[in-house]
Each structure stands twice: as C-alpha cells, then as structure tokens.
Amino acid sequence: MGDAEARHVGAVHNDPAPVEWINADSQAEVLLLCEHAGQAIPSHLYDLGLPKGAIDRHIGWDIGAEKLARAVAEKLDAPLILQRYSRLVLDCNRPPHSAGSIPEVSDTVVIPANQGLDPKARAQRQSTIFDPLNDAIQDGFLRAPRRAGFSIHTFTRQMQLGERRTWDAGILCRRDLPTAQTILESITRADPALTVALNEPYQIEEDGDWFIPQHAEPRGLRHSLIEVCNDQVETEVQVEKWAELLAVALRDVLAQTR
Structure with missing residues (x-):
C-alpha cells in the first residue's frame, strides 16, 4: 500500500467501514488518531431520530x-487512524460500557435512538464500531516501533x-505533563x-477516556x-497553520526522547 492510500476495515453491508x-505502512515513530472524524450513522439506525441539522453540529463529530x-x-x-461513525452512535474515546459511550443527550439535544438501549443493542454497536477501532490502534503499535501517540480533536x-470558552486550543494530559508542556x-x-492551556476544556479521566488511559499510558x-x-x-x-504548529510541536517532543 502506498503512502497516499487509505485502507478501509470492517465494512458491514453498505455502511462505511468504521x-x-x-x-498505514509508515514506520514513523508517532501514531496519530482521530476518534471523532466522521458523521456516519448505520443505515438501520436511520438518523437516530435527531432534529434536522443536528448531526452537522459539534455534537455529531x-x-x-x-x-x-x-x-x-x-x-x-x-x-493516522480515522474513525468514521458519529460520536452520537458510539463515542470511541469513551470506555465502551461507560455512560458516555452512547449518549442519550448531547449539549441539550436528546438522541431518541439512544434512549434505554438494551445490552444486545449496545453490544452490537461496540462490536461493529468500537472494537474495529480498538483493534486498529493495537495494530498501529505493532506495525512499527512507536515512541509517541497523539489523539487529535476539536471543541466548540x-x-x-455554560460560559464561552476562551482557549484556542487545549493540550490534555494526566501523567505525561512534560509532553503537554512541550507542545x-x-x-x-x-x-x-494564541491562547493555549493545559487540560482545558476537558481533563483525562479513567472512566471517561480511552486512548490515553488504555493505550498510551500503559505503553x-x-x-x-x-x-x-x-x-x-x-x-x-487555518488548517494549514495549525497543522504546521502541531507538526513542529510533535517533532519537538520526539527530539526530546532521542
């Protein structure tokens, strides 16, 4: 597979692969992840019962x-590993059995299709969306020696x-403060x-996050x-500006570990 190619894994019927x-074949020392990249909804869930336009807001991706x-x-x-399904179907940066994994309400918007799900329905979403991403992360760390892993998100x-958020970016950490400070x-x-802060607007939590507690920290x-x-x-x-800012920052982190 060439560097410009993308590989899709785990497609079900006509739904996009998760x-x-x-x-994929890069031997770079850093693995990148974007858990909330997509807005897809499995066809059998229709539109989750959402109000028109809600999936395009920050709650959907x-x-x-x-x-x-x-x-x-x-x-x-x-x-880079991208996750294609909406965070309203299943949030892949949440422990799969946590309350936030399949939200019933997001930023005051009720998600009808997520109300009162039985264990079988929850398990089906986990097996078709969460598990393939988790397997991909494991695979990403097996493909080459990695010394760093970063998850890229945006916030509204x-x-x-709540109050207006004044930060332009936040760098979240729990045990690896030196890396966050370097970035x-x-x-x-x-x-x-730019206004950049540590652990804003969120903080890493054992029962509220997945990638860092389950993959990055243990390694x-x-x-x-x-x-x-x-x-x-x-x-x-703007994307080009921030991509350059982050690329330089991540190179700085890698340079410190050589």
Missing part, C-alpha cells in the same frame, strides 16, 4: 478534526449551557497571540490529547 487508515489530522499526518509522514467555542510552549512560541509513550477550537480550523488556511 476505520480508515492513512499512511469534531468539526475540522479530520482535515487537521490528515494535514498533520502528511507533514510528519505518520500513520460555546456550549448551549504548549512550541505553539505559543510560534504564535504568542509508556509520550502522548497527549490535542483539542483545537473548531473556529480555528474553519478554512484551509
């Missing part, structure tokens, strides 16, 4: 995250309830006008979950 690989992740992967010539500036310092050094990798405000990646120019 996992897409970019640069991480707006701009896929474009940003692809651009960073290209700059680093690194492997304003939730329906933050690299970004702010390149553009001091002893340099890592963080990178959150960029989605109003920072609305245009191609």
Whole structure:
C-alpha cells in the first residue's frame, strides 16, 4: 500500500467501514488518531431520530478534526487512524460500557435512538464500531516501533449551557505533563497571540477516556490529547497553520526522547 492510500476495515453491508487508515505502512515513530472524524450513522439506525441539522453540529463529530489530522499526518509522514461513525452512535474515546459511550443527550439535544438501549443493542454497536477501532490502534503499535501517540480533536467555542470558552486550543494530559508542556510552549512560541492551556476544556479521566488511559499510558509513550477550537480550523488556511504548529510541536517532543 502506498503512502497516499487509505485502507478501509470492517465494512458491514453498505455502511462505511468504521476505520480508515492513512499512511498505514509508515514506520514513523508517532501514531496519530482521530476518534471523532466522521458523521456516519448505520443505515438501520436511520438518523437516530435527531432534529434536522443536528448531526452537522459539534455534537455529531469534531468539526475540522479530520482535515487537521490528515494535514498533520502528511507533514510528519505518520500513520493516522480515522474513525468514521458519529460520536452520537458510539463515542470511541469513551470506555465502551461507560455512560458516555452512547449518549442519550448531547449539549441539550436528546438522541431518541439512544434512549434505554438494551445490552444486545449496545453490544452490537461496540462490536461493529468500537472494537474495529480498538483493534486498529493495537495494530498501529505493532506495525512499527512507536515512541509517541497523539489523539487529535476539536471543541466548540460555546456550549448551549455554560460560559464561552476562551482557549484556542487545549493540550490534555494526566501523567505525561512534560509532553503537554512541550507542545504548549512550541505553539505559543510560534504564535504568542494564541491562547493555549493545559487540560482545558476537558481533563483525562479513567472512566471517561480511552486512548490515553488504555493505550498510551500503559505503553509508556509520550502522548497527549490535542483539542483545537473548531473556529480555528474553519478554512484551509487555518488548517494549514495549525497543522504546521502541531507538526513542529510533535517533532519537538520526539527530539526530546532521542
């Protein structure tokens, strides 16, 4: 497989495959992940009963995250794993049996198809969406020696309830503070006008996150979950800017471990 090719894994009927690989054969020392890249809904779930347009809002996916992740992967010539289904079907950065895995409400929007799911329905979503992504992550770390892993997300500036978020980006960590600080310092050094914070607007939690607690930390990798405000990646120019900022920052992290 060439570097420009993407490999799809685990398609069911006419639904899209849950996992897409970019640069699958790259031997780069860093593995990239984007769990909230897609908006797909399995055909048997129709539109989840959502109000019109809801799937296009930040509740349905991480707006701009896929474009940003692809651009960073290209700059680093690194492997990237994309998850194609909406986080409202199943959130692949949540433990599969947690309350947040299949949300019944997201930012005040009720998701009718997620109300009162029985164990069989939950298990079916896990086996067809979560498990293939988790297997891909495992595979990504087996394909080549990796010294770092990063998950790329975006967040919205304003939730329906709550104060306006002032950060342009947040670098999330729990046990690997040096990596998060290196990324933050690299970004702010390149553009001091940006507001970048540690562990904002979220924090890594054992029962609320998956990639870092279950994959990055146990392997002893340099890592963080990178959150960029989605109003920072609305245009191609913005995506290019942030991709360069992150590529430089991640190279700085890798340089520290050699």
